[in-house]
Amino acid sequence: MASQTEALAATLEHSSAPGIPDRVTSKREEVPTEIPNARRRSKYRHVAAYHSITRHSSLSRESSVTTSFLGFRNLMVLVLVAMNLRLIIENFMKYGVLICIKCHDYRKQDIVLGLILSALVPCHLFVAYIVELTAAAAAKNTVGRQKKTDEEKERDQQVFRSDWHYTAFLHTVNATLCLAVTSYVVYFYIHHPGIGTICQMHAIIVWLKNCSYAFTNRDLRLAFLNPSAESGLPDIYASCPYPRNVTLENLAYFWMAPTLVYQPVYPRTESIRWSFVAKRLAEFGGLAVFIWLLSAQYAAPVLRNSIDKIAVMDIASILERVMKLSTISLIIWLAGFFALFQALLNALAEVMRFGDREFYTDWWNSSSLGTYWRSWNRPVYLFMKRHVYSPLVGRGWSPLAASGMVFALSAILHEMLVGIPTHNFIGVAFVGMMFQLPLIALTAPLEKMRDPLGKTIGNCIFWVSFCLVGQPLGALLYFFAWQAKYGSVSKMRP
């Protein structure tokens, strides 16, 4: 009761206005409760000058005080929560509970093929190991023979080059087979898009690791053959010099490590904190369930309701659908990002004692699309930079052409990742990726502006282009293509 009294008293007593004299507010303390009524009455005067100085309203431009708008940030969060809570109630009143574990059907063939692919794909890494082992043996043989003359050196270089052509051919066949077989099986024999996506992603990851393994070992071998100053290797590799890194254990570590860039040696942590692993896995599991609930209960009805509108090209309705879908797809995207890049990759890194956990940087603050693509998916970015962009620029390509090449390769991989499991090469993912190039050019000047407004505009262009339009529109189009090919989703079931 005491705190209540104080609180209510404070409501009317407190005054931060500098112009109000203390006489009024401190009146209470001056008046002992025991003095006679008459005297008490004569004390208070209704004369205080509450308006005693010239002041501006805090929202006026003239105001000298910088006004904080932190409260409006809280309001925004609350309005977002309220609006989405309302949509949840509306959704429930419209559809009831759509979530149903048993209803989710898949063919046995999909599972079996998926498991076979999961086992086959890593075998290509083993093949790459055999190839590298052979090449390393040849290299050791070359180094074994003492060479002095320039002529001999030149011959060694030629041997290395013809060896490399042979090795490169084997690697190319091996890596391409890995990707081609998986794509073929997923496209023609795995109907379920979820299982297909997992298989396809696995194959692409192993393909990228394969490429990195081949390229890196080639240049390690070259450095081994020409131990001159120019080819100085990073200090961190010193603990495992060239031919010693070509072991099955070293490759197995690269296979499981959360990176696409092969290094003989990685920074490692001291020990595995299993509680950390458990927490990250719990996060991943919780988010996976959350994403599944959102997809089944909210995204699926919106997608289904959009089909007729896309079919008749009703622009206002399509726009309305994209906007409705955008919030859901945004939440799914953010949850998915956190689940994969924060929870899963950190858990994997902890188990592997992999030290460099920078799987992403603060891409949400990106004030240009360029910064976004550099920061949201560091493993792929580092791969592209080390094995595509930098080599091309080193060969004399212009940075623009090299960037174009990176985005073209990325666009092909994106289309493979989405188009193959959904059995529709409609090219939306490809075009979406290629469309990043003009967007990057558009937002780059904004990022360089000193005015924070420019950065804010760049950040808004990023969010709108990427999350509020790009993703939901893409999802809508692939869903539409799926429905056009297979009819209603329910027909999927045998």
Add this chain to the structure above:
Amino acid sequence: MASQTEALAATLEHSSAPGIPDRVTSKREEVPTEIPNARRRSKYRHVAAYHSITRHSSLSRESSVTTSFLGFRNLMVLVLVAMNLRLIIENFMKYGVLICIKCHDYRKQDIVLGLILSALVPCHLFVAYIVELTAAAAAKNTVGRQKKTDEEKERDQQVFRSDWHYTAFLHTVNATLCLAVTSYVVYFYIHHPGIGTICQMHAIIVWLKNCSYAFTNRDLRLAFLNPSAESGLPDIYASCPYPRNVTLENLAYFWMAPTLVYQPVYPRTESIRWSFVAKRLAEFGGLAVFIWLLSAQYAAPVLRNSIDKIAVMDIASILERVMKLSTISLIIWLAGFFALFQALLNALAEVMRFGDREFYTDWWNSSSLGTYWRSWNRPVYLFMKRHVYSPLVGRGWSPLAASGMVFALSAILHEMLVGIPTHNFIGVAFVGMMFQLPLIALTAPLEKMRDPLGKTIGNCIFWVSFCLVGQPLGALLYFFAWQAKYGSVSKMRP
């Protein structure tokens, strides 16, 4: 084209990662484009150690870098815009354009009565002036006679007191008549709730000004009769000592000035900036149209659709309706606040050369309901503090009781302001105001917490209780009561 090239190049070149050696990124500049092919090829090595140090993910707790989440603020704004844009499209597809200037019907009688009331209400201020003029004359008469003995002084005091009882009686009758007549006419003869609200608000404002004028002049008179140290008046009043302030001009200034607290003298500005006035009036006009559009196109259908749900007490649906209404009513409320307290009162103050423009402080950051009520409407707060709270505390009331009294008076005025023009005393506004007392007690401890989390929670409680639940629920209930009494709004028309 040059900037495009740079931008795309930056996409892949830029790297803030401290661990990546410069060797790779600076390669391009080292390679002149004219050197032979063979040499160029041998330059780049796929061996850079991109993972060279141990780093944490920026969202991990271990991360030493403080991550900025400014981008998510931008995202929230965008999602809010997108969600509301979607609702606008949905609304348009459902209802078409509902706005119609000619359809808005009102009875001629309402207009005529409204105009008569507008003219009559200020007359009560004139009556108050006559009363004060008489009292001032009597006081001057008393002071004119030289008094020396304590007995004479005591007699003067008694004369003052009996005079005051007489003056107080006249003021009470005058002020009460002002409010009672307006309330009676609005309740029984002005059907249109908008016209009624304007008349009622005018009467309440003049009633408050009347009270402040009477109280302040009483105590100025007392100080005039006993010019002792205790009754020292604020310095600002010195330019216009007591009986000289009782002029028609002085009262007319108080009548028009944007304050409810009477002072013989106010801080004044040097001159009237008419461009400032024009800008503020343009803001007011624009916001008024905006509010009208919102009400007609968005709030009205939601209110109409809610009627059936309230009638059958379908809780889930009522909740859904309150949430849908909350966003609209919040926007209307914020626009209305800005239109009245920033635009209109500033324009009025500028015209009156009224110096103290602190009509509100940053109430949106309030971390307790108490702070909110102290800051959103300074004119009423200052009136309540000067003429209700402080005198009661001065008389020995506990701060809790005095606060209760203030909120009770405020609750009655709120109910009069809403219940009378809508012809339904359902008591929701009254209860809503009284409910502030426990909320103030609840949020006061949160405000005092040093942890910013406590303040954020307090701020959220304020927004939810006030803007997301309180206001829309109130509007819904008064609208429902109106419909129950008069049937559909369309029946209003003759």
